[in-house]
Amino acid sequence: MNVTEKNIDFNVESIRKDFPILRREVNGKPLVYFDNAATSQTPQQVIDVIVDYYSNYNANIHRGVHSLSQEATDAYELARQKIQTHFNAAQPHEIIFTSGTTHGINLVANGFTSLLNEKDELIVSALEHHSNIVPWQMLCERTGAKLHVIPMNQNGDLDLSEYDKLLGPNTKLVFVNHISNALGTINPIKEIINKAHTVGAAVLVDGAQSCPHIKPDVQDLDVDFYVCSAHKICGPTGIGMLYGKEKWLKTLPPYQGGGEMIAEVTFKKTSYADLPHKFEAGTPNVCGGIAFGAALDYMNAIGFDAIANYENELLDYATKLLLEIEGVKIYGTAKKKTSVISFNVGNIHPYDIGTLLDKMGIAVRTGHHCAQPIMDYYQIPGTIRASFMFYNTREEIDYFISSLKKAVLMLS
Structure with missing residues (x-):
């Protein structure tokens, strides 16, 4: 993508080509990077x-x-x-x-x-x-x-x-x-x-x-x-x-x-x-x-309105699919929120799920996210946090959901 021109048509596949790290594999699987709230990835234009x-x-x-x-x-x-x-x-x-x-x-x-x-x-x-x-x-x-x-x-x-x-x-x-x-x-x-x-x-x-x-x-x-x-x-x-x-x-x-x-x-x-x-x-x-x-x-150059609209679509899509999994509880259900989902599944420790997801190439964050008072309020040790950016896709969310189901089945 040429950052000197306004990108009117939001094209996630074109945007993804700007991020070399998204082409790598983790544990033999294509990387699905859902830890953007910790650190976002860097496009080639910035690397250059x-x-x-x-x-x-x-x-x-x-x-x-x-x-x-x-x-x-x-x-x-x-x-x-x-x-x-x-x-x-x-x-x-x-x-x-x-x-x-x-x-x-x-x-x-x-x-x-x-x-x-x-x-x-x-x-x-x-x-x-x-x-x-x-x-x-x-x-x-x-x-x-x-x-x-x-x-x-x-x-x-x-x-x-x-x-x-x-x-x-x-x-x-x-x-x-x-x-x-x-x-x-x-x-x-x-x-x-x-x-x-x-x-x-x-x-x-x-x-x-x-x-x-x-x-x-x-x-x-x-x-x-x-x-x-x-x-x-x-x-x-x-x-x-x-x-x-x-x-x-x-x-x-x-x-x-x-x-x-x-x-x-x-x-x-x-x-x-x-x-x-x-x-x-x-x-x-x-x-x-x-x-x-x-x-x-x-x-x-992409445009923050376009970014927000797309990320809200990802948030809604992932939230809907997550809630269809038995035992999932989402923490943070404010009407106004951005593309972050913190959740747990039953009594399974978030670290265990995060470790198995990593084996499938999926990067999520687990723990208290440097916000321990929030976890104390909910009386939980931590959560699994999936956070999305404008270069993520619905297909990645689909793979994340299917992998999460496999991890839950292995740990149940």
Whole structure:
């Protein structure tokens, strides 16, 4: 597929040709990759960008006057502008390159250490990944602030009436994921943000699971911080972004010290660089940043509306077939959800099913998916999670269902 042209007709077979890994076998079987919520696969177009960087203009950025450094700097900063455009940030310097979602959350949590005290309150949702829980617990330990939790219900939705009760004059920060990695629930983040702002609280949204499926508009959401990882969006691992409103990024102190994030250094005092470099200490993942921009180019060429429509069809199809299997219980049945299905079959341990499916060439995730509080809520050790992307097919789902039936029969 040519990523420079808008692909009006969604053709999954044409798209699949862009992903070399989909042509390999696992345990003698064609690979069926249903672990996309953990890491998506990378198209040849993005791989080519990575190879081109290391083959032709690998150099450190911002500091060199030589041609390779200038070329690398231009490509890296162009990628920042692509990310700004994609998320509709007001300024390119509101986009901070990070190593991923977790890094972005920790950057913000560290910055608020000097801004909070024991009278302050933070709110997190019950649907969070550990990466959007632990840094805030650590922040509370450092500052004495108190952490409250928006409860969930059996469907996997948040109880916003309880959220209303938690909000108050002492609420300083609210943290919620856009989409649950464990259940696929799409949270009403715009409503959550608006309510937080009425009491003067800032909001950080974990967009790791939303960005592969939808196109967030940070200005429309009026969100204060938004974080994501490129490896969920057909890009490489080890690179992500933090969007922050300019006023907040200017308020927070630097997260790390070193080269690049300084304006002037003496042994008496150091002054810091302007945004975004204030938060980008050291040599960055130059190639990763450039490839991140290329991955967004690729997905935008397909179109996020087309992606969402197709993935919803896969979700509905797989859900219907799964529920026809005796003993299957799906966790996370919210009306608004994305292409993630977490389920168990009777009393069979999810790990056992996952192991047998791997023997048949099918990659699914088993366990608590770094969302142990959700599993504790349902009183289960974990689930089998099948997560779909726009390069998956109904035929793969058919094979998955037939293989699952075989695995259940073997384990019963």
